[in-house]
Each structure stands twice: as structure tokens, then as C-alpha cells.
Amino acid sequence: MHKYIIFLFIITLTIPIFTGCSYNKKSGLIFDTDTNNEIDDQHALAYLLFNSEKFDIRGITVNATVNGGGIDEHYEEANRIMQLCAWDNKTPLIKGANGNFVKIEKTVKSANFDGHEAVEFIIKEALKYNSKEKLIVLAVGKLTNVALAIKKEPLIIPNIRIVWLGSNYPEPGEYNLENDIISMNYLLNTNVEFEIVTVRYGELSGTDFVKITKDEVEDNIINLGVKIENPVLGRHGGQFYSFGQYSKSLFENIRYFGNPPSRSLFDMAAVAILKNPSWAKSKIIPSPIMIDGEWVEQEDNIRKIKIWEHFEKESILSDFYNSLKFN
Numbered sequence: 001m002h003k004y005i006i007f008l009f010i011i012t013l014t015i016p017i018f019t020g021c022s023y024n025k026k027s028g029l030i031f032d033t034d035t036n037n038e039i040d041d042q043h044a045l046a047y048l049l050f051n052s053e054k055f056d057i058r059g060i061t062v063n064a065t066v067n068g069g070g071i072d073e074h075y076e077e078a079n080r081i082m083q084l085c086a087w088d089n090k091t092p093l094i095k096g097a098n099g100n101f102v103k104i105e106k107t108v109k110s111a112n113f114d115g116h117e118a119v120e121f122i123i124k125e126a127l128k129y130n131s132k133e134k135l136i137v138l139a140v141g142k143l144t145n146v147a148l149a150i151k152k153e154p155l156i157i158p159n160i161r162i163v164w165l166g167s168n169y170p171e172p173g174e175y176n177l178e179n180d181i182i183s184m185n186y187l188l189n190t191n192v193e194f195e196i197v198t199v200r201y202g203e204l205s206g207t208d209f210v211k212i213t214k215d216e217v218e219d220n221i222i223n224l225g226v227k228i229e230n231p232v233l234g235r236h237g238g239q240f241y242s243f244g245q246y247s248k249s250l251f252e253n254i255r256y257f258g259n260p261p262s263r264s265l266f267d268m269a270a271v272a273i274l275k276n277p278s279w280a281k282s283k284i285i286p287s288p289i290m291i292d293g294e295w296v297e298q299e300d301n302i303r304k305i306k307i308w309e310h311f312e313k314e315s316i317l318s319d320f321y322n323s324l325k326f327n
Contacts, residue, residue: 035062046085073235105148143187157191164197172294175199197269208264211262222245273308284306
């Protein structure tokens with residue numbers, strides 16, 4: 001009887017160790033971004049880095065869209081944010097595609113095709129995962145890097161979960177979408193797990209709703225983030241010792257819309273719903289396709305995707321501020 005009690009005591013101590021490891025395991029994630037496009041990518045990246053206890057950030061890959069210059073400018077802006085968050089040299093930062101899927105897809109078997117470094121990195125990381133424990137690829141720009149990775153190595157399809165900030169679905173248009181529609185269609189025609197975090201300009205149901213005013217920038221952001229020792233030169237000039245200081249500069253050099261004047265942090269909301277899925281609503285639908293710039297529904301399609309909408313603005317912004325406040 002005494003031995004039996006001791007055995008039960010040992011088991012009781014052991015179970016939390018194993019279950020704790022399971023429940024607390026970080027999600028592996030690659031952040032794919034056109035960082036120098038406007039200002040939401042930078043805030044999404046900072047938010048992600050300051051939530052590193054939730055995510056195993058495997059790498060940051062960049063791509064170039066029509067705004068923000070070439071791939072070097074996007075790389076440099078991502079590097080600025082990593083430095084301002086005291087994250088430089090902690091996670092690989094890799095250059096991806098300048099061009100789009102159509103221009104590059106036929107060259108993926110060559111040694112140095114456009115975007116090869118990011119594409120090969122995504123493949124290498126994805127092959128470390130499996131269908132039960134997937135690598136999240138959070139794409140907040142065009143989908144070129146991700147589509148090229150699957151084109152080059154289809155074996156990664158069951159190993160990854162693509163979460164894409166893009167489209168006004170079910171309406172047409174949206175910047176990330178229009179930068180490479182064919183890459184999106186290519187992915188929708190595979191079996192890769194695919195989720196759309198909607199934008200929906202001017203609507204309350206997309207990430208466009210997650211916006212802050214000029215006054216909120218002044219009140220909430222300028223003092224956020226860690227203080228670094230050596231200043232970082234901003235893309236609009238000036239020297240900065242924290243992400244909060246640099247954020248203020250970014251907001252000072254951007255147009256505002258609406259009344260009161262405000263700016264959306266689309267990409268940041270995509271990070272937020274990975275941290276806490278209850279901050280938005282999701283639904284599973286038969287995968288549509290885009291033809292001639294319009295969505296075409298395919299109600300009988302056995303291939304399903306997830307749509308994210310109706311974002312909890314106040315919860316997301318509050319957590320964003322708190323995540324940076326305590327660093």
C-alpha cells in the first residue's frame with residue numbers, strides 16, 4: 001500500500017510536466033512582409049517580436065511590392081524594426097522576391113532566381129514540421145515568396161499553415177492581392193491550409209476597422225518599447241532609441257483618412273488573431289478563385305479555406321499597447 005501511494009505521488013508530479021510542455025509549446029512562425037510599403041508592417045513586426053513568448057519566430061522574409069522601393073529598402077526597414085526592438089541577430093532576416101509569381105516561377109530550378117534566399121529558407125524550415133505540428137507562414141504582403149516555395153517543393157504543403165492578410169473578399173480589390181493575384185490563385189488551387197485575414201476598405205468587418213487616430217498615437221505609442229543603446233536612423237531621417245519614437249515618426253509622414261483622421265494597422269491585427277483567435281470571427285468556406293479581378297464562388301469545391309472577419313478592435317489595440325509597454 002505504501003509503495004502504491006508513492007507511485008501515485010510520482011505520477012501526479014510527472015503529469016503536469018508533460019502536459020505543461022504540450023500546452024506551452026510555442027507556434028513556429030515565419031513572418032513574410034513588404035515592410036517598407038507603409039506603416040502597418042512595422043507595427044505588426046514589433047508586436048510579433050514583443051510577443052516572442054507566444055511564437056517561435058523562425059525567420060522574417062521580405063518581398064517588394066509597388067510602393068516602398070526595391071527589396072533592399074524593404075530589408076532595411078525590417079532591420080530597423082528588429083534593431084529598435086532589441087532583436088537584431090536573434091532571428092534570420094532574408095530577402096525575397098522583387099518580381100511576381102509569373103515572372104519567376106519558370107526559373108525556380110535555377111541557382112539564383114529572384115527571391116531564392118527566402119524561398120529556400122521557407123522550404124528548409126517547413127520540412128522540419130509535419131501535418132500535426134504545422135509551421136505558420138504569416139504573409140502580410142503579396143504571396144509570391146510562399147507560392148514559389150510550394151512551386152519549388154510541393155512536399156511542404158501538408159507542413160504549413162498560410163495566414164494571409166489580404167483582399168476585400170467577397171469584394172474585389174486590395175493592395176496585397178493586386179500585387180500578385182496569380183500567386184494567390186496558385187495557392188488556392190493547392191491543398192495547403194489557407195486562411196484570409198480580410199482587409200475590406202471602409203467596412204467595419206475587416207482589419208481596416210482596427211485603426212488609430214492622431215491623438216491616440218500621441219497618447220499611447222511614443223513611450224512604448226525598449227530603450228536601445230545605439231540610435232537607429234529612420235527612413236524619413238532622424239535618430240531613434242525606441243520603437244515608440246520611430247512609430248511617431250512613421251505616423252508623422254503618412255496620410256490620414258476619415259473623421260476623425262485615422263490610420264489602420266491591418267497587419268498588426270493579423271498577428272493579434274494568431275495570439276488570440278477570439279479577437280475575431282472565422283468561418284470555413286469552399287475556396288473561391290479570382291478571375292478578371294472578380295471573386296468567383298465555387299460552392300461545390302471540396303477544397304476549403306478559412307475567412308477571418310469582425311475584429312475586436314479595442315481588445316487588439318489594448319493588447320498591442322500592453323505588449324510594448326512592458327518591454
